Amino acid sequence: GQQLNxxxxxxxxxxxxxxSMNCTSSSIFNTWLWYKQDPGEGPVLLIxxxxxxxxxxxxxxxxxFGITRKDSFLNISASIPSxxxxxxxxxxxxxxYKYIFGTGTRLKVLA
Amino acid sequence: DAGVTQSPTHLIxxxxxxxxxxxxxxxxxxxxxxxxxxxxxxxQFIFQYYEEEERQxxxxxxxxxxxxxxxxxxxxxxxxxxxxxxxxxxxxxxxDSRLRxxxxxPGTRLTVT
Numbered sequence: 503g504q505q506l507n508x509x510x511x512x513x514x515x516x517x518x519x520x521x522s523m524n525c526t527s528s529s530i531f532n533t534w535l536w537y538k539q540d541p542g543e544g545p546v547l548l549i550x551x552x553x554x555x556x557x558x559x560x561x562x563x564x565x566x567f568g569i570t571r572k573d574s575f576l577n578i579s580a581s582i583p584s585x586x587x588x589x590x591x592x593x594x595x596x597x598x599y600k601y602i603f604g605t606g607t608r609l610k611v612l613a
Numbered sequence: 614d615a616g617v618t619q620s621p622t623h624l625i626x627x628x629x630x631x632x633x634x635x636x637x638x639x640x641x642x643x644x645x646x647x648x649x650x651x652x653x654x655x656x657q658f659i660f661q662y663y664e665e666e667e668r669q670x671x672x673x674x675x676x677x678x679x680x681x682x683x684x685x686x687x688x689x690x691x692x693x694x695x696x697x698x699x700x701x702x703x704x705x706x707x708x709d710s711r712l713r714x715x716x717x718x719p720g721t722r723l724t725v726t
Contacts, residue, residue, distance in 0.1 A: 544719045550712065
């Protein structure tokens with residue numbers, strides 16, 4: 503099935519470092535959602551974005567809706583061990599109810 | 614305030630059998646979407662139910678069917694199970710159509726042997 507491209511695919515970082523990841527699409531979206539998923543559990547909604555250029559924060563997390571409407575970015579500042587998990591982006595095009603998910607970025611934090 | 618709940622948590626079935634998975638949406642939500650997540654992949658949209666009707670369907674065969682009840686809870690049925698149907702099945706609920714946020718349940722892990 504169709505999936506959005508997320509990069510990096512995985513990353514190891516030191517505790518306290520900042521993390522950046524992105525999600526790209528060939529289609530234009532009018533909504534971006536970012537989720538975190540722990541093994542064997544359902545994804546947890548982190549941030550929702552609705553307008554091109556929008557910048558939204560949730561604690562140490564900041565996400566941006568790309569100005570082309572074909573990409574989105576997630577930053578995590580001062581990472582901690584509990585940030586470990588898989589981060590998924592999901593995009594929704596106008597006139598549809600079907601979210602398309604990314605391939606995921608697996609984050610591993612070294613204490 | 615209860616979140617999205619799903620049952621059962623785990624299920625093991627044999628090829629050719631049929632399975633029914635259940636989902637109760639978050640309080641105040643009226644829309645339920647079902648997703649299939651294979652190991653190492655992102656969730657794939659199966660279909661969405663609103664006002665007891667299938668509103669949109671993803672690229673899944675008609676062996677996958679669903680239902681939504683008047684209390685907004687939903688069922689996902691899969692007939693003639695294949696080994697490739699083994700996956701985590703996720704239910705997501707949403708309420709305010711302007712915000713378009715979807716909240717997921719814990720999932721049902723289906724293993725087909």
